[in-house]
Structures are given as structure tokens and as C-alpha cells.
Amino acid sequence: MAGQTHSHTDQTVTRRVYSRDPDAFGVPTGREEEWRFTPLDRLGGLTRPIQPDGKIVVDVQAPAEVSVRTVGTDDPAIGGVHTPSNQVSALALAGIHEAMVVSVPAEVAASGPTFLTMRGEGGSQYGHLLVEVGAGAAAVVVVDHVGTATLASNVEYRIGAGAALTVVSIQDWEPTAVHVESQTALVGRDARFKHVLVTLGGALVRISPTVRFAGPGGDADLLGLYFTDTGQHQEHRVFIDHNAPRCRSRVTYKGALQGEDAHAVWIGDVLIRPEGVDTDTYELNRNLLLTEGARADSVPNLEITTGEVLGAGHASATGRFDDLQLFYLMSRGIPETEARQMVVRAFFAEVIDKIGVPELVERLTTAVDDELAKVGR
Amino acid sequence: MATLAIRDLHVSVDDVEILKGVDLTVASGQTHAIMGPNGSGKSTLAYSIAGHPKYTVTRGEVLLDGEDVLSMSVDERARAGLFLAMQYPVEVAGVSVSNFLRTAATAVRGEAPKLRTWMKEVKAAMADLEMDPAFAERNVNEGFSGGEKKRHEILQLALLKPKIAILDETDSGLDVDALRVVSQGVNAVRASTDVGTLLITHYTRILRYVTPDFVHVFAGGRIVEEGGPELAERLESEGYARYAALAGSGPAA
Numbered sequence: 237m238a239g240q241t242h243s244h245t246d247q248t249v250t251r252r253v254y255s256r257d258p259d260a261f262g263v264p265t266g267r268e269e270e271w272r273f274t275p276l277d278r279l280g281g282l283t284r285p286i287q288p289d290g291k292i293v294v295d296v297q298a299p300a301e302v303s304v305r306t307v308g309t310d311d312p313a314i315g316g317v318h319t320p321s322n323q324v325s326a327l328a329l330a331g332i333h334e335a336m337v338v339s340v341p342a343e344v345a346a347s348g349p350t351f352l353t354m355r356g357e358g359g360s361q362y363g364h365l366l367v368e369v370g371a372g373a374a375a376v377v378v379v380d381h382v383g384t385a386t387l388a389s390n391v392e393y394r395i396g397a398g399a400a401l402t403v404v405s406i407q408d409w410e411p412t413a414v415h416v417e418s419q420t421a422l423v424g425r426d427a428r429f430k431h432v433l434v435t436l437g438g439a440l441v442r443i444s445p446t447v448r449f450a451g452p453g454g455d456a457d458l459l460g461l462y463f464t465d466t467g468q469h470q471e472h473r474v475f476i477d478h479n480a481p482r483c484r485s486r487v488t489y490k491g492a493l494q495g496e497d498a499h500a501v502w503i504g505d506v507l508i509r510p511e512g513v514d515t516d517t518y519e520l521n522r523n524l525l526l527t528e529g530a531r532a533d534s535v536p537n538l539e540i541t542t543g544e545v546l547g548a549g550h551a552s553a554t555g556r557f558d559d560l561q562l563f564y565l566m567s568r569g570i571p572e573t574e575a576r577q578m579v580v581r582a583f584f585a586e587v588i589d590k591i592g593v594p595e596l597v598e599r600l601t602t603a604v605d606d607e608l609a610k611v612g613r
Numbered sequence: 614m615a616t617l618a619i620r621d622l623h624v625s626v627d628d629v630e631i632l633k634g635v636d637l638t639v640a641s642g643q644t645h646a647i648m649g650p651n652g653s654g655k656s657t658l659a660y661s662i663a664g665h666p667k668y669t670v671t672r673g674e675v676l677l678d679g680e681d682v683l684s685m686s687v688d689e690r691a692r693a694g695l696f697l698a699m700q701y702p703v704e705v706a707g708v709s710v711s712n713f714l715r716t717a718a719t720a721v722r723g724e725a726p727k728l729r730t731w732m733k734e735v736k737a738a739m740a741d742l743e744m745d746p747a748f749a750e751r752n753v754n755e756g757f758s759g760g761e762k763k764r765h766e767i768l769q770l771a772l773l774k775p776k777i778a779i780l781d782e783t784d785s786g787l788d789v790d791a792l793r794v795v796s797q798g799v800n801a802v803r804a805s806t807d808v809g810t811l812l813i814t815h816y817t818r819i820l821r822y823v824t825p826d827f828v829h830v831f832a833g834g835r836i837v838e839e840g841g842p843e844l845a846e847r848l849e850s851e852g853y854a855r856y857a858a859l860a861g862s863g864p865a866a
Contacts, residue, residue, distance in 0.1 A: 559666065564703035564753075567663050568713075568769060569691035569720035578716065582707025582752075 243256045252475075254319040258285070258330060261290050270322050273501040273533055275469055278440045280360065280386035280414040282324050290359025290385050294336065298350040299306055302375060303339045313337065313366055318420035323445070328362045328388040330465035336366035338377055339431025341357035342370030342396060349376040349593060356413060362388035362604070363417075367403065371396035371424065377403050382437075384410040388542065393421035395429050397451065402430040404593055408603070409437035411468075418444045423483070425451030432591050433489075435462040436603055444473040449480035456485040460502075461587045461600065463607040464530065466495030473503040474519070478512035484523035488517035490587050492580055493530035505535040505550075508545060516546040523554040526576075526608075556582050571607070615641045615678055615694060615776035615809060622673035624654075624661045631657040633834035634673070639777055641807040646845060647818055649831030650853040655813045656700060658831075659781040663697040664690050668782035677777065686703075692721055694776030697781050705753040710765065711735070713753045714772060721773050738771040742798045759786035760795075767798040770808075777800070779811045784819035796822030817849040832856040 251429075253260055264271040264283050276283060296304045307314065314335050320326035340346055352365075369375050371398060382389075395401045407415060415438055423429045427450075435441050447456045456476060464470045476485045491500045502521040523532035536550035557579065565575035581604065588600055617639045624632035631654045639645050640842055646710060649655050661668045662675055664687040675682040677693055685693060705713065714735060719725045726734070739746060742764045763783055772779055780799065784792055802808055803823075812823060820828075820842070830847045830853075832837040838844065838854055 486806075502681050558703070560703045561705050563665055563687060564699070565705065565713075565717075566687035567691055567697055567699075568717035568773065569688050570716055571720065572686070574716070574720070578708050578712075579705065582705070585707055 250320045250607045254321050258323050258326040268279045270585045282388045282416050285327055286360045286371050288361045290361035291357040293355045294359050295353040299321045299347045301344050302346050302350050305336050305337050306338050316396050317422045318390050319555035320428045324388050324416045325390055328390055331362040332364045338367045340373045340375040342368045343372040346375040349378050351378045360474045366392045369399045369401045372398045374400040382408050384413045386414045391419040393429045395423050397424040398426050400428040404432040407435040407438055413438040414440045420446045423449050423454035426453035428455045430457045433460045440469045442471040446475040448477045449483045452481040452598055454483040458487045459587050459590055462488030462491040464498040464500040465492040467497050469499045471501035475505040478508040478515040482514045483554040484516040489521045492524045493532055494526035496529040498530040501533045506538045511541050513544040514546050517548050519550045521552045522567045526557045617777045618676040620674045624657055624789045625669045625671050631834050639809040639811050641809045643803050644810040644825045645827045646812045646825035647829050647831050653831045654834040655831050656781055659697055659779045659813055695771055696775035696778045701780040702754045702762045704755045708753050710751055710753055711749040718772055719720045738768055741801055742768055743794050760791035767795050773800050774806050777809045781813045784814055799823050817845050820845050
């Protein structure tokens with residue numbers, strides 16, 4: 237792992253600087269690879285230090301065996317997994333006064349999902365969340381963002397050896413919210429990590445999930461679903477760092493876009509380091525443009541620095557909603573709204589069917605239908 | 614008893630007139646063959662009646678039992694009792710045949726068919742068309758062979774039971790066995806329902822299996838000759854050469 241007090245650079249095309257020091261990055265200009273897709277003028281000032289004046293109310297529903305608490309930033313666990321790789325993340329880590337910690341003790345299988353609902357009540361804020369799952373434990377954590385805020389935040393997942401963690405992170409913000417978040421997971425030996433990112437709301441949402449492995453045999457399954465509407469900028473930057481042998485990763489992100497200036501960005505970086513022998517990785521991004529005026533950028537990047545991989549591949553495609561499909565379905569009597577719904581539901585089914593949290597399936601299916609209902613209105 | 618009446622139909626694509634005044638009436642129980650060379654506008658007629666957005670009707674009318682078809686949306690036309698078996702059926706990724714068929718049947722019938730009888734109905738219709746039951750779990754038209762696509766179209770015809778069916782070059786791309794099976798499927802629907810059929814074809818070979826009551830020769834965007842089944846036989850031996858002059862002002866082949 238990168239040092240925490242001084243920066244260093246990976247010797248790779250996916251060059252990344254890691255540092256807790258915001259000055260290690262400098263204020264973004266938009267020319268950096270890291271920021272070239274992001275409209276910096278719409279970040280609500282998060283590229284410079286802010287005086288947090290906002291409020292985020294957290295509602296917690298957790299089974300008894302899962303502990304949810306708030307700790308000071310002096311807690312040694314904070315920043316132990318995640319080292320910022322961009323300036324907003326570094327500012328957030330430097331600017332927090334406390335952090336929320338969700339812990340599942342070793343060998344405990346949580347009896348139900350833990351729900352954290354973060355309701356933004358306006359203003360700017362920094363945030364930090366750490367989810368620790370002990371060795372051999374199993375848990376499902378759902379983090380739901382609602383309301384509005386200008387939020388820069390970091391999330392860390394520490395997954396013990398042989399543990400299984402499913403995280404569902406939902407960006408269901410009101411249309412005014414700005415949210416820039418970096419997440420890092422450290423997946424233990426033979427542990428399983430399922431990460432589901434759902435972005436529906438917000439004016440600008442930019443989430444950067446990173447996965448690293450603490451030992452061999454780890455498994456990371458990253459699923460993404462986004463629905464980008466008129467004027468929204470939704471950016472997802474995935475980085476899988478195959479730094480240990482015999483690990484597996486799957487990245488499946490699917491997005492639908494509609495409306496003028498709807499802009500989605502997907503970056504999928506996979507690095508297989510020399511020690512990542514017998515890696516098995518595949519990443520996929522699909523975008524469905526439902527209307528004119530929407531734009532999707534999709535950049536997969538796979539870098540392999542060992543000769544011994546089991547599998548490594550990626551696919552990326554952006555397609556238009558097909559008027560011929562619509563005609564075909566309607567010519568069988570199916571009304572237009574229902575025909576569109578069929579096609580878009582089918583498009584997202586690959587992701588929704590894999591989430592594996594029954595409590596969310598109906599909500600997400602409904603959310604997709606609701607988003608779709610906005611089309612052409 | 615249903616009647617599809619096409620009167621003086623003019624249709625353009627990108628401001629180029631393709632149909633130049635088509636008059637044709639198809640009634641329940643009748644089978645009309647429309648024959649003509651490539652580019653004569655046969656498929657334009659089919660798609661215009663179904664409401665494909667690419668085709669602009671500039672003059673004339675299409676009435677189904679007196680109702681103005683041209684003012685209906687594509688789905689309304691289907692629910693009113695029109696069906697188009699397409700020459701090039703469209704792939705719908707991620708939507709299974711069984712889901713598609715049931716959704717379509719629900720829309721056309723106005724209520725969801727009872728699951729138990731529905732399953733039986735689909736199974737029987739698929740067996741008639743010599744289709745493997747596993748077919749129902751595949752995605753609509755995805756990776757289908759030419760023959761499978763056409764069988765799937767006729768399967769829909771059998772299940773949706775339209776008043777008037779337009780079969781657009783259903784015989785194209787089929788080998789002899791597939792042509793026989795598909796034709797039997799069409800004949801089974803003709804025998805069990807009172808469907809009026811408009812059979813669009815370039816070749817006469819499907820007419821050996823599906824006997825038309827009327828044959829219309831299409832050239833240059835209009836019907837240029839009409840007759841009974843014997844007209845098809847003459848076309849079989851003579852081809853369309855004699856209509857070339859009539860097609861002179863029509864669209865390019």
C-alpha cells in the first residue's frame with residue numbers, strides 16, 4: 237500500500253498519486269487525466285478547502301450484532317485502507333472531524349442488512365465511513381443518499397480473510413446535490429466483496445471505487461447501475477488493483493441516459509501487477525442512449541504486467557435506443573410506454589438480478605421505471 | 614366479418630413517392646397475394662399499413678371495418694386486429710420470447726391470458742411450427758436463423774389471431790422444409806380463424822402451399838394487374854419483364 241505521509245506514483249499508465257496531503261495533488265485545472273471529464277465549475281467549490289456548513293442526518297437500521305458508531309479522526313482505523321488519490325478526497329480526509337464506523341465481528345453472519353440513510357439537509361459537508369468486516373464474517377450494508385448536499389467523502393471497506401461483504405451504495409439525491417466520493421476496499425484472503433453502485437439523482441455525482449487485495453484468493457464483483465437525466469453529470473471511476481495472486485474481479489456497469497446534456501462517464505481501470513498471477517478479471521460497461529442530446533464516455537483500461545493470467549478482458553459499448561425495436565414491440569399491440577419499459581428493464585436486468593438484496597430489487601426496478609417515465613415529458 | 618379497405622394510397626419515404634395510388638380490399642377469409650419485382654413498393658405497402666414511422670402517407674386512406682387506421686398509433690393498429698409478419702424481424706436483447714408473447718397477447722386481447730391455458734396454447738402453437746420448447750426462453754430474434762425468425766413471426770400470428778394479417782416476404786430466405794412448415798402454420802391459422810390474409814411475395818413458390826383467392830401484380834408503386842391463382846402461374850413462367858415498362862416511372866429496384 238502507498239505511504240500515508242508522502243506520495244508516490246505507480247510506474248504504470250494508470251499513474252496515480254496517493255497522498256493524504258491535498259497539496260500533493262494541487263488544485264485541479266481540468267487538464268489532468270483524473271479530472272478531464274468532470275465539469276469542475278459544477279463541483280460546488282469542493283476542489284478547494286471548504287468550511288463545512290451543511291448537515292447530513294444519518295438514520296441507522298442495523299441488526300444487533302452489527303455495531304454502528306461515530307469515532308474521532310484520531311482513531312487509528314481511519315485512513316487505514318483508503319489513501320486519497322485525488323485532491324478532493326485528500327481535502328475531505330483532512331477536513332473531517334469524525335467518522336462513522338460499521339463493524340461486524342469476526343465469524344459473525346449478520347442476521348439482516350444494515351441500512352444507513354444519509355439525508356442531506358443542504359450546505360457543504362465532508363464525510364467519512366469505514367465498514368469493517370472481521371475474518372469469516374458476512375454482512376450486507378446499504379448506504380442510501382437522499383436529500384441534498386454538497387458532499388466530499390471517503391469510504392473504506394476492510395474485509396477480513398474469508399469474509400463476505402455486500403455493499404449497496406445508492407445515490408438517490410435530489411436534483412441539486414453535488415457528491416464526490418472515493419471508496420477503497422481491501423479484500424482479505426479468500427474474501428468476497430460485492431459492491432453495487434446505483435446512481436439516480438444529483439446534479440453532479442462522481443464516485444471512484446477502488447479495490448485492492450490483502451491476500452490471495454479474493455473475489456470482487458462490482459455492479460453499477462445509473463440513470464442519467466437532463467443536465468446530470470454522473471461519473472463512475474472504477475479501479476481494480478490486482479496486487480495479489482489468484483484473485484478474481486468482475487465489473488459490470490450499465491447506464492441509461494436521456495435528455496439534453498445528460499452526461500455519464502465510466503472509467504474502468506484494471507491493473508494486474510507482477511504479483512497478481514492467475515488473475516481472472518473482466519469488466520464491462522454498456523450505455524443506452526434513450527434520447528438525442530445525451531452523452532456517454534466509456535473508457536476501459538486494462539494493464540497487465542504479468543505473463544500468467546487466467547483471464548483478462550473488457551467490453552464497452554454505447555448504443556441508441558432502437559426505434560425499430562420500439563416499432564416491432566408496438567406492432568404487436570404493446571403500448572409505447574410498456575415497450576420502452578420492457579427494453580430498459582431487460583437492459584438493466586443483468587445488473588439488478590445480480591444484486592442479491594431482495595429488499596432492494598423492487599425499489600430499483602420501480603426507480604428505473606420512474607426515471608423512464610420522465611422521458612419526453 | 615372484417616374488411617381492410619385501402620383507397621388511393623400514396624406513400625413517400627424521404628420525399629420520394631413510393632406508392633402511387635393503391636386500391637385494395639381484403640375481407641375475412643380471403644387470401645390475396647401481392648406479387649411484384651424488387652423495389653415495386655410491396656414492402657412499403659405492408660409497413661405503411663402497420664404504421665412504420667419511416668413512411669409518410671401523403672394521400673388516400675386505410676380503413677379497417679370503417680375505422681381510420683392511419684390515425685391510429687402502431688400499437689392501436691395491432692389491437693384493432695392488424696398483424697404484420699415482418700421480412701426482417703427485429704432483435705430485442707434481454708426480452709425472452711415467452712415474456713414477449715405473453716405481453717403481446719395481453720395487449721391484443723385486453724386481458725392477461727390465464728397462465729395455465731396460455732402455456733398449453735403456446736406449446737401447441739410451437740409444436741405446429743415444429744419449434745423446440747426451449748425456443749421460448751431465448752431472447753426475441755436474438756441469434757435466430759432466418760427460418761427461426763419466420764417461424765416466430767407465424768407463431769405470433771397464431772397466438773394473436775388478427776382480423777387481417779399481412780405477411781411480408783415470409784417465404785424469403787427459407788429452405789424447402791422451412792417453407793413447408795411455415796406455410797402449414799399459415800394454413801392452420803387460415804383454417805381455424807377467419808383471418809384475411811395479404812401475402813406479399815416475389816416468388817410463386819409459397820403459393821404452392823398457400824393458395825390465394827386473388828393475385829395482384831405490383832409494379833411502380835401500384836397494382837397493375839389482377840386475377841386469380843392462374844395469374845401466379847403465368848408469372849411463374851413469364852416473370853415480371855412485361856411489367857417493366859409500367860414500372861419505368863417507379864422507384865429504382
